Amino acid sequence: MKFEVSDVKSFKTIIDGLSVLVDECGFEFGTEKVEVNALDKSHTTFMSVELDKYYFDEYDCPAPFLAIVDTQQLNKIMKRCKNDDRLICETDSMNMILTFKGDSDRTFSLRLIDNEYESPKPPMIDYPVTISIPSGLFNDTLGDLKILSDVIKIRVDEDYIRFDGEGQFGDAEIKYIHGENIQDYIESSFSIEKLTEIMKVKDFSETLTLSLGNDIPIHIKSELVTRDARLTFMLAPRIIND
Amino acid sequence: MKFEVSDVKSFKTIIDGLSVLVDECGFEFGTEKVEVNALDKSHTTFMSVELDKYYFDEYDCPAPFLAIVDTQQLNKIMKRCKNDDRLICETDSMNMILTFKGDSDRTFSLRLIDNEYESPKPPMIDYPVTISIPSGLFNDTLGDLKILSDVIKIRVDEDYIRFDGEGQFGDAEIKYIHGENIQDYIESSFSIEKLTEIMKVKDFSETLTLSLGNDIPIHIKSELVTRDARLTFMLAPRIIND
Amino acid sequence: MKFEVSDVKSFKTIIDGLSVLVDECGFEFGTEKVEVNALDKSHTTFMSVELDKYYFDEYDCPAPFLAIVDTQQLNKIMKRCKNDDRLICETDSMNMILTFKGDSDRTFSLRLIDNEYESPKPPMIDYPVTISIPSGLFNDTLGDLKILSDVIKIRVDEDYIRFDGEGQFGDAEIKYIHGENIQDYIESSFSIEKLTEIMKVKDFSETLTLSLGNDIPIHIKSELVTRDARLTFMLAPRIIND
Numbered sequence: 087m088k089f090e091v092s093d094v095k096s097f098k099t100i101i102d103g104l105s106v107l108v109d110e111c112g113f114e115f116g117t118e119k120v121e122v123n124a125l126d127k128s129h130t131t132f133m134s135v136e137l138d139k140y141y142f143d144e145y146d147c148p149a150p151f152l153a154i155v156d157t158q159q160l161n162k163i164m165k166r167c168k169n170d171d172r173l174i175c176e177t178d179s180m181n182m183i184l185t186f187k188g189d190s191d192r193t194f195s196l197r198l199i200d201n202e203y204e205s206p207k208p209p210m211i212d213y214p215v216t217i218s219i220p221s222g223l224f225n226d227t228l229g230d231l232k233i234l235s236d237v238i239k240i241r242v243d244e245d246y247i248r249f250d251g252e253g254q255f256g257d258a259e260i261k262y263i264h265g266e267n268i269q270d271y272i273e274s275s276f277s278i279e280k281l282t283e284i285m286k287v288k289d290f291s292e293t294l295t296l297s298l299g300n301d302i303p304i305h306i307k308s309e310l311v312t313r314d315a316r317l318t319f320m321l322a323p324r325i326i327n328d
Numbered sequence: 329m330k331f332e333v334s335d336v337k338s339f340k341t342i343i344d345g346l347s348v349l350v351d352e353c354g355f356e357f358g359t360e361k362v363e364v365n366a367l368d369k370s371h372t373t374f375m376s377v378e379l380d381k382y383y384f385d386e387y388d389c390p391a392p393f394l395a396i397v398d399t400q401q402l403n404k405i406m407k408r409c410k411n412d413d414r415l416i417c418e419t420d421s422m423n424m425i426l427t428f429k430g431d432s433d434r435t436f437s438l439r440l441i442d443n444e445y446e447s448p449k450p451p452m453i454d455y456p457v458t459i460s461i462p463s464g465l466f467n468d469t470l471g472d473l474k475i476l477s478d479v480i481k482i483r484v485d486e487d488y489i490r491f492d493g494e495g496q497f498g499d500a501e502i503k504y505i506h507g508e509n510i511q512d513y514i515e516s517s518f519s520i521e522k523l524t525e526i527m528k529v530k531d532f533s534e535t536l537t538l539s540l541g542n543d544i545p546i547h548i549k550s551e552l553v554t555r556d557a558r559l560t561f562m563l564a565p566r567i568i569n570d
Numbered sequence: 571m572k573f574e575v576s577d578v579k580s581f582k583t584i585i586d587g588l589s590v591l592v593d594e595c596g597f598e599f600g601t602e603k604v605e606v607n608a609l610d611k612s613h614t615t616f617m618s619v620e621l622d623k624y625y626f627d628e629y630d631c632p633a634p635f636l637a638i639v640d641t642q643q644l645n646k647i648m649k650r651c652k653n654d655d656r657l658i659c660e661t662d663s664m665n666m667i668l669t670f671k672g673d674s675d676r677t678f679s680l681r682l683i684d685n686e687y688e689s690p691k692p693p694m695i696d697y698p699v700t701i702s703i704p705s706g707l708f709n710d711t712l713g714d715l716k717i718l719s720d721v722i723k724i725r726v727d728e729d730y731i732r733f734d735g736e737g738q739f740g741d742a743e744i745k746y747i748h749g750e751n752i753q754d755y756i757e758s759s760f761s762i763e764k765l766t767e768i769m770k771v772k773d774f775s776e777t778l779t780l781s782l783g784n785d786i787p788i789h790i791k792s793e794l795v796t797r798d799a800r801l802t803f804m805l806a807p808r809i810i811n812d
Contacts, residue, residue, distance in 0.1 A: 472650050
């Protein structure tokens with residue numbers, strides 16, 4: 087397996103996002119795309135990475151190959167890659183070998199982990215509503231609510247998506263006109279801390295697609311404008327018994 | 329009571345300054361202006377805020393109203409306000425309600441504190457000398473002296489204002505031509521740490537007005553160029569027995 | 571003794587470098603130049619500073635003078651000097667007196683230390699190979715290898731200088747075409763932490779001159795393009811018994 091990426095920034099964001107959620111993960115290199123599925127220790131956040139071969143400047147994987155790596159170590163290595171370096175990644179039976187081509191050639195060999203591996207699968211859910219919002223706005227919303235609360239309540243009606251937080255010292259509400267054709271009224275609550283972890287990838291794409299229902303997991307999709315790379319997250323709701 | 333501010337930066341600076349000195353404070357909304365008086369726990373620093381109604385884009389307070397709030401919480405909320413947001417503040421009987429209008433509408437309700445409240449009053453002092461200096465220069469002076477000393481000695485003569493610090497490893501002096509018509513010789517010492525707390529508001533105005541005497545509190549005034557908002561501080565001297 | 575410097579940035583870098591290695595050091599002011607020799611506590615890193623009188627805007631030292639100072643304190647003071655201040659330094663029998671001339675005059679007197687002092691002398695070594703590389707590249711190399719290893723192995727052959735690090739999770743190699751006429755093959759290992767301390771002075775000059783042999787100290791020279799100021803370092807090798 088060998089690939090080359092010049093959009094190093096998006097690749098670094100992906101690895102950063104994975105490293106927050108899981109200690110190790112399996113890169114499933116296929117002939118047409120790369121997939122990573124990861125479920126965090128608390129079993130509340132599921133993250134899925136899909137990179138079509140067109141995402142890469144070059145991609146060559148004649149036969150499927152699974153590479154399990156330590157995400158912290160991979161993230162430390164990727165943080166050393168400058169955004170204008172070219173990244174070349176190869177695997178041999180023992181290592182993921184990352185070369186950064188810039189002023190000099192820098193090669194990092196990261197040991198593969200020889201573990202049993204079963205790719206986690208997310209639940210299949212039909213969502214009644216789907217809304218696009220700017221990534222920055224959603225990230226700011228979490229920052230806003232976090233100062234007062236641990237939990238964000240998301241409500242959708244015909245016109246607005248509303249984000250609420252409530253705490254000992256007060257409460258806060260951010261509302262945003264969604265511009266979608268929505269008939270339903272939807273309400274679900276989530277951990278702000280867990281959503282903030284997910285928003286490590288806020289720079290991956292300028293727009294997030296949120297899918298929501300009543301007291302079911304939130305589904306968050308972030309896709310490159312070229313549509314050849316996408317991240318999806320599912321986070322279990324916080325069911326609040328009044 | 330309802331007000332609107334577009335100069336969000338200066339308002340944020342005020343709240344930041346208050347939050348360093350006191351845990352809670354009372355906003356005295358009058359028909360013509362807002363006042364806050366605060367005395368820090370150690371009873372050495374007094375801070376006074378005066379905001380004329382012309383400071384606000386809109387100000388509507390038909391009857392005097394006292395709103396006591398937790399300054400840490402208010403500061404956390406105000407830090408979420410972007411400098412190009414518009415700030416609208418209202419009160420009801422239970423809450424101070426702050427709305428930030430930008431890309432989205434974000435509303436924070438901060439619980440009012442239902443306490444006995446008596447507004448602290450500063451001592452009335454006649455000062456023999458008053459000198460204007462750039463806020464940045466005074467702030468830098470504190471940073472300079474802090475590396476050697478805990479105490480700043482301020483001396484004023486006909487030509488100069490001098491700031492001295494003395495410590496185990498050496499001493500430092502910053503001198504500045506004050507340009508005022510001063511006959512007296514004045515000398516007082518103050519805690520550098522306490523003055524550094526006050527200088528949290530260094531960005532409120534480019535110029536500070538210092539009033540000084542011999543071994544009496546220093547009086548520091550910071551006023552917007554529009555003259556419709558001012559902060560004053562008084563800090564008790566450190567009397568040093570040689 | 572009195573000198574004046576307008577290239578404050580390089581002087582600050584020197585003091586910063588000294589403060590990392592030693593607690594106190596002796597400035598040997600001669601009639602034609604200033605020298606500082608310092609050996610760190612672990613006796614593995616030797617640092618030498620040479621400032622010709624032409625480095626200074628003014629330099630006046632009629633008779634040799636030794637000034638021993640606390641490097642931490644001197645560094646704290648120098649950090650207060652802005653890059654566009656002019657620095658004037660004088661000594662009296664008790665103090666090193668540093669004046670920063672900018673918007674105001676700021677004078678720091680640092681007590682001299684009244685100790686026995688013997689200037690450490692570095693070993694004289696003939697080096698088989700000498701290579702120039704960009705300071706930034708060497709600094710980045712240390713940052714790269716540090717994430718995997720404590721030790722850097724430096725190897726030089728006819729074409730390349732190679733920097734290797736090896737650790738539990740993987741290994742890394744940075745290689746760089748040196749462009750020198752070298753026949754030998756050279757290999758030595760060093761502590762990454764110690765080299766990182768030395769690279770505090772990475773901004774002193776854009777180019778470093780590395781002199782190397784087999785299992786002998788590395789010699790690192792950093793010289794201003796004007797050639798009137800130079801820093802040299804020698805760091806003992808890490809002998810690795812396989």
